[in-house]
């Protein structure tokens with residue numbers, strides 16, 4: 239028997255709103271009177287084209303995406319973008335700036351130079367500076383005005399770091415390219431501060447398989463025809479996102495999540511709840527008298543991925559095991575980090591966070 243309720247703290251693929259899964263369940267065999275599942279229909283059918291159209295429109299409404307930005311639902315995951323942005327936007331440039339703030343931006347940095355002649359310049363290194371317990375301020379980034387773009391990760395899923403103030407560069411600076419995978423739609427941002435925003439869907443949006451790319455139109459002029467179509471933003475846009483078969487089912491679920499977000503009051507309301515959830519959880523950690531530890535500088539703590547540990551590996555393991563039997567699932571930290579990580583994306587309720595805190599306090603009473 240499963241303990242109820244189950245709270246899913248996975249970092250990704252991650253929790254989805256229950257009502258979205260129930261809708262998907264009810265439409266599994268018969269989508270809207272068609273007699274078959276979205277999974278089994280042609281991506282070029284009117285029905286799917288309409289699903290894709292509405293998903294894009296709803297995402298535009300939620301993020302307030304200006305008309306001079308294009309939206310794509312690609313495949314390949316966020317990792318594919320580490321190279322796609324360079325292939326498409328660094329054409330004819332000698333330099334790309336890259337900010338390392340944790341696991342994902344370090345991987346991006348190591349990948350970006352492949353298949354590119356541009357120098358991938360390390361603009362700031364949060365590992366060398368702070369051992370990934372704080373973030374290099376934007377005004378300390380070493381950026382070249384002649385750079386093709388500046389790449390950074392706004393929320394580091396593994397190290398539990400987040401730029402609390404959304405980075406913005408001056409008008410005379412190169413465009414910002416932002417990996418927003420683990421925080422997209424969790425708070426208000428100004429899309430026009432970015433050249434490109436990309437995100438794997440599997441954290442705050444939907445199942446894995448869809449990769450959102452939001453790109454400022456004028457940057458498409460940089461996409462050379464020499465780039466194979468499947469990696470070329472311009473080719474995807476010229477074919478309305480239908481260059482090849484998109485991830486139809488993940489797009490359908492993402493569309494349901496967008497509607498759920500609208501019904502919840504949109505990104506603004508999510509931001510309020512996410513702030514409260516994170517504050518409640520960090521307070522519980524900080525008020526534990528040192529039993530639970532989070533070493534991240536308070537101004538850089540992620541509101542999406544809250545990492546903590548007890549300082550004792552056996553105790554951390556016991557925490558992971560016991561919390562699982564209580565229905566608090568997937569709290570083990572990333573493999574290289576150990577400890578615990580509670581991912582509290584949009585679909586995680588305040589009740590889920592409170593249930594986790596109740597368990598943390600009880601665990602401390604027994605082992606503290």
Ligand SMILES: Cc1ncc(COP(=O)(O)O)c(C=O)c1O
Pocket residue numbers: 250314315316317318342391393394395396417418419420438439
């Ligand atoms: C911030 C960030 N970027 C990139 C990735 C890699 O995403 P994908 O597995 O979709 O390539 C992840 C995955 O967890 C992530 O959290």
